[in-house]
Amino acid sequence: MRILVTGGAGFIGSNLVAHLLAHGAERVVVLDALTYAGNLQNLAPVQADPRYRFVKGSILDQALVAELLESERLDTVANLAAESHVDRSIRGPEAFVETNVTGTLRMLEAARSYVEAHPALRDRFRYLQVSTDEVFGTLAADDPKFCETTPYAPNSPYAASKAGADHLVRAWHETFGLNTLISNCSNNYGPYQFPEKLIPLVLNNALSGKPLPIYGDGQQVRDWLHVGDHCEALASILARGAPGETYAIGGDAERTNLEVVGTICDLLDRHRPKNAGSYREQIAFVKDRPGHDRRYAIDARKLARELGWSPSRSFTQGIEDTVLWYLDHGDWVRDVTSGAYRDWVAEHYA
Numbered sequence: 001m002r003i004l005v006t007g008g009a010g011f012i013g014s015n016l017v018a019h020l021l022a023h024g025a026e027r028v029v030v031l032d033a034l035t036y037a038g039n040l041q042n043l044a045p046v047q048a049d050p051r052y053r054f055v056k057g058s059i060l061d062q063a064l065v066a067e068l069l070e071s072e073r074l075d076t077v078a079n080l081a082a083e084s085h086v087d088r089s090i091r092g093p094e095a096f097v098e099t100n101v102t103g104t105l106r107m108l109e110a111a112r113s114y115v116e117a118h119p120a121l122r123d124r125f126r127y128l129q130v131s132t133d134e135v136f137g138t139l140a141a142d143d144p145k146f147c148e149t150t151p152y153a154p155n156s157p158y159a160a161s162k163a164g165a166d167h168l169v170r171a172w173h174e175t176f177g178l179n180t181l182i183s184n185c186s187n188n189y190g191p192y193q194f195p196e197k198l199i200p201l202v203l204n205n206a207l208s209g210k211p212l213p214i215y216g217d218g219q220q221v222r223d224w225l226h227v228g229d230h231c232e233a234l235a236s237i238l239a240r241g242a243p244g245e246t247y248a249i250g251g252d253a254e255r256t257n258l259e260v261v262g263t264i265c266d267l268l269d270r271h272r273p274k275n276a277g278s279y280r281e282q283i284a285f286v287k288d289r290p291g292h293d294r295r296y297a298i299d300a301r302k303l304a305r306e307l308g309w310s311p312s313r314s315f316t317q318g319i320e321d322t323v324l325w326y327l328d329h330g331d332w333v334r335d336v337t338s339g340a341y342r343d344w345v346a347e348h349y350a
C-alpha cells in the first residue's frame with residue numbers, strides 16, 4: 001500500500017499513520033494543514049521512518065493533492081482531514097463547510113483525474129472517506145442502533161458537513177466509478193486526542209483543579225471506541241472493503257457522559273490522588289449544547305461478518321490505559337494547550 005493520509009497530524013490520523021507503518025505499508029504520505037488541532041508531535045514516533053513523509057498543506061489545494069498522488073505513485077487515499085469539533089461548528093459553521101465539504105470535493109476530483117490518467121490503477125485504487133456516526137442524527141433510549149442503512153439526519157453543522165461529504169463520495173463512485181469506501185465511526189478516545197473533546201478535556205481540567213463541565217443533565221449516551229480499534233477497522237476496510245460500500249464502526253460500549261466523567265475521576269483518584277477529597281467534587285453541570293444529540297450507538301455486525309473486525313479493547317481497559325497515557329504525557333498536553341486553546345476555552349465555557 002502506498003497511501004496518502006490527510007489529517008494525519010490529528011488525533012485519529014496520527015494513530016492511523018503509526019498503525020499502517022507498523023503493519024507493512026510501503027509508503028505513507030501525510031498531508032495536513034496543521035490547524036489548531038494538528039500537531040507534528042503526534043507524529044514524532046514515526047518521523048525517522050524512511051517510508052513516511054510529511055507535507056504541510058490543505059486538502060482544498062487540489063493541485064497539491066494531484067501532485068502528491070502522481071509524484072509518490074500512490075494507490076490509496078484515506079481522507080481524515082476535517083474540522084471535527086461539534087461545539088466549534090456551532091460557533092463558526094463556515095470553516096466546516098469549507099474544509100469538510102469543499103475539501104472532500106477537491107480530494108475526489110484529484111483522485112478521479114489521477115485514476116483516469118492511469119487506467120492500470122483503476123481497479124486497485126481505493127479512496128476511503130473517514131466519516132462519523134453523527135450523520136445519522138440521534139437515537140431514543142430504546143431505538144435500534146445505527147447501521148449502514150440508517151437514513152442520514154444530521155443535527156449539527158459539523159454532522160451536516162460530514163453528511164454532505166459522504167454524499168459526494170457516494171456520487172463519485174456511482175457516477176465516475178471511483179473505488180470509494182466510507183466508514184461511519186462512533187466516538188473515539190485514546191492517545192493524542194486534543195483536549196477540547198470530552199475525555200481529554202476532563203482529564204486536563206481535573207489535573208488543573210478546574211471544573212469538569214457536563215452539558216445539560218449528562219445523560220447523553222455515546223458509544224466509545226478506542227482509537228487503536230478504529231485504526232484496525234480502517235486498515236481492514238482499506239485492505240478488504242468492497243468499492244462503493246459503507247461500514248459502520250462502533251465500540252459496543254454505550255455510556256452516559258456522567259458515567260464516563262465519573263470513571264475518569266475514579267481512575268484519577270486511584271492513580272493521581274488529591275491531597276484531600278475526590279475529583280468527582282469538581283463536576284459542574286453547565287448549559288447544554290444546542291441541538292445536542294441524545295444517544296449514539298453503532299451496530300457493527302457488517303464489519304464483523306464481512307471483514308472479521310470487532311473491537312479488541314474493553315472500555316474499562318481502554319479508558320484506564322488512556323488515563324495513564326495522559327498522566328505520562330503532561331508535556332504533550334502542555335504543548336498543545338497553547339494560547340489559541342486557552343482562548344477557545346475562555347470563550348466557550350465563559
Ligand code: NAD
Pocket residue numbers: 006007008009010011012013031032033034035036037038039057058059060079080081082083084085099103130131132133162184185186187188189194
Ligand atoms: P482532529 O481534529 O484531531 O484532526 C483533524 C486534522 O485535520 C488536524 O490534524 C488538522 O490539522 C487537519 N486539517 C484540518 N483542516 C485541514 C485541511 N483543510 N487540510 C488538511 N488538513 C486539515 O480530528 P480527529 O478526531 O482525528 O478526526 C479525524 C477524522 O475522523 C475526521 O474526519 C472526523 O470527522 C472523523 N471522526 C472522528 C471521530 C472522533 O471521535 N474523533 C469519530 C468518527 C469520525
Ligand code: DAU
Pocket residue numbers: 084085086087131132133134185186187188196197198199201213214215216220221222257289296
Ligand atoms: O460520534 C463521533 C463524533 O464524536 C466525531 O465525529 C466528532 O468528531 C467527535 O468530536 C465526537 O463528537 P461528540 O460531540 O460526541 O464529542 P465531544 O467529545 O465533543 O462530546 C462528547 C459528549 O460529551 C457529548 O455528548 C457532549 C458532551 N460534552 C462535551 C464537552 C466538550 C460535555 O458534556 N462537556 C464538554 O465540555
